[in-house]
Amino acid sequence: MAQPQSPAQFAPANLLFYLAIFIHTLDAIAGRLTTQGVTIPGGTAFFLVAYAALAVYAAFGVFGTGTTAEKFKALPICLAISAGAYLLPIFANSIGANWVSGGGVLTSATLVLLFPLWVIYLGFFESAKLGPKTRWVFGAYIFIWVLWVLFFTAIPKFQAVTAPIGEGTTAQVSPGDVFQNLVAVTVTNTQRLFGVARNETQEQINFATGDAFTARVDRNAKAQLGVQLDSLQVTQPYFTSNDPVGVFTKLTAQTLDDPLKITVKCSSKDAPGAAPSYSPLGEREVFAQEVIDIDCSFPAGTFTKDLAAIKIDADFTMQTFAYLKTYFMDRTRLIELRNAQIDPFQQYGITDRNPVTTYTNGPVSLAMGFSAPPVGIDTNVDELTGTLGVSLRNDWQGQLKHISKLHLLVPKGFTITEITGIPATFSKANCVDLAPLSDWCDDSIANLYTVIPTANPVAAQQSITLRVRLAASRSDYEAILGTTPISTRYFKAAADYTYALSAERVIPIQRTPTTTTTTTTQVTVIQGEPTITPGATAATVTFTMDVASPTEIKLCQGSTMTCKDFKLYYDPNVTTTHTHNLTQLQPNTLYTFEIAGISTACSSNNNRCKQDKTYNFITQAE
Incomplete structure (x- = not known):
């Protein structure tokens, strides 16, 4: 310039x-x-x-x-x-x-x-x-x-x-x-x-900024935390009784700062004593975000029935964090403002009038509820009491198997006197006991309690609720009200639990012919139209072939044969007239199927002599 x-x-x-x-x-x-x-x-x-x-x-x-x-x-x-x-x-x-x-x-x-x-x-x-x-x-x-x-x-x-x-x-x-x-x-x-009144300044900064705990919760409130298990896929289009039966899937895991511990298991109710080979074996730790391939295979000859239900279970430990903001005022002052038709929120520049629980995303949501804010404290009475409701809801389709512990942080001045709703024990704790999670806990502004609930497994879309009784004596009012006309305080919670996800698939197992007389060497063709008798969860299909041979039906849900999760039904009888029972169907659902005769004359198509036509039916309503 x-x-x-x-x-x-x-x-x-x-x-x-x-x-x-x-x-x-x-x-x-x-x-x-x-x-x-x-x-x-x-x-x-x-x-x-x-x-x-x-x-x-x-x-x-x-x-x-x-x-x-x-x-x-x-x-x-x-x-x-x-x-x-x-x-x-x-x-x-x-x-x-x-x-x-x-x-x-x-x-x-x-x-x-x-x-x-x-x-x-x-x-x-x-x-x-x-x-x-x-x-x-x-x-x-x-x-x-x-x-x-x-x-x-x-x-x-x-x-x-x-x-x-x-x-x-x-x-x-x-x-x-x-x-x-x-x-x-x-x-x-x-x-x-000049930093002389450091303690009071730090307390104000903690409440103004929401501290490390609320920052962590806010950061992960929309993240898809936990474990996602895809549907099971088969390793080949069909299986015979002489084939090993294999399935596979993907497991996607995302965690907070601490690792997830995941245990995978493969089993079948149709072969309870079988010992399948699967991976990964044992407990697996996942940090941040990771995709894991899961494979499971049963040895040949394991299944003696026409259908085999194979199930993969994934159990994992998980944490859900949550906080609820609320406001406290001197009750006398609150009454005076309301008598003067003055909105206390507007008076003190507060826009978040009805705070709701903010929690990290995942299989279990954690919600809290307290009295409608601002909560008036009558300084003329010897004791203030209230109830904090804490609900854990199973939001996914798996099972909340076990809640190992629940950490509750209540504002300084409050103590927990009783917990009802479900059987539970509780004890006072110190933030240092939460290592390595002690960064979100501060004994100077909150009282920490460890709650051990005794609850049965919680099914999908179900919840359990604890009623936490709180009390504060006259000497504690100053800690709750602070030095401000209206004080902001936080209730915080962290739940540790075990969650179980599962994926199951029913696979048709074709019976292998036991003698050479059952082998057909001619191309087989269906005669006329099949007779279809649908029920609510099953259907019967009867048809005639021009040459005696085993037959197979491939079934898809929907109007085409392009589905990935098809079902196979096999009739090993070497005859011209066949009846197939199509089971495990959904009510009031459209299905499409095709018929194939089994003959070495169709060796180029895995011995399946497919017909040129597909057929449809709709199951009955229940």
Whole structure:
């Protein structure tokens, strides 16, 4: 930018300085944004034009000298300063979140007054362009600015003193009381600026930011945590009694910071004593996200029936984390506000009026419920009691087999006195006992309890609920209410449990002919149309072949034969008339099938003499 101007040329910079003060002050008074960041119609466009005009005037009337090109060269810097001044209130809440005292938050209006960018830039970086009187005004402003930094967190305390206390009345405060409070609060805030009151500041930061626990929950609230088991696939289109029977699938696992421990098992109820080979064997640990291939094979001759049900089970340990935010107030103060028809949430700038439980995604959801906020605490009674409801719901199609433990963190000041709903024992614990999970637990702001529930396995879409009785004595009220007119507190929970997923498939097993007389050497063709008799879960198909031979029916659900999960039904009898019983069907469902005769004359198609036609039927409704 240009060199400092002579005293006779102070006027342009002086005008820019006072215009900047005027626009910044008007911006603060107009309240372009509320403390909740809600745009007020009309203000946005005006101040956008005003700050842009400041930039143009600064570039062409103050900093840009000489040619028009030099003036345009100064314009980008001036526009950047105006853009910062315009956008500053938008970030008021995020910047002011850590400037807390007594529940007060740096509002957009206060932020504009404290940090008028054009005034600061002119006073600190271009003071040589300002006249002596203007520099004196800037010095006075800096003095007021410093006092304001020390005083601004006292504002909520005076709001609490001077706010309405009843219908149409306002508390009276003498000037002497105001001055004494200002001095006391100034000393306190000065100590905070230099880190003396570290404990209180840390507590406020914990609640303002939600701490590591809530950050972890928020980060994983939408992630697909847990284990997903795909449907079983067969290793070949059909099996005979002389073939090994194999299936395979994929298991997708995603975890939080701690590994999942997964155990896979393969079995069949049609061969309970069989020893299939499968992988992976034993317990498998999964970190972050991983896809695991699962294979299972039964030896040839294992199955003696026409159908074999093969099942793969995957058991895994899992955790679900959750938190519930709520608010507490002095009950007397809450009644006074309501009598004055004042909304306490609006009074203290709270937009999240009805907080709900936030929990990490996965097979089990964890929900909590407490009294409707804000919860009033009567400081005149000796004990406060309440009930925290904690529900665990099985959201997936597997089984919640076992809940090993439930960690509950209640706000400092509350203790757990009883748990009902399901049998459970509980004990007080310390955060250090949760290692390596102690990072989300802080004994200074919460009381930790370990709950051991005794519950039966929970089926899909079912839930269990614990009713947790809480109590707080008169001496604990201060810890719950804190120093703010309305305090924000969190209930937190972490459940450790074992979950089981399973996938099952029924596979037709074709009987292998035992003598050579059953072998057919001619191409076999169906005669006429088959007779189909459908039931609700089964159907009978009868037909005649032109040559005596074994036959096979391939069945698909739907209107085509392109399905992957088809079923095969085999009749080993060497005869011309065949009857097949199609079992394990769904009611009121469309099926399509094709018929094949078994003959060595069709060796190019695995001895299957397929017909040129497919057939349909619909099962009956139950």
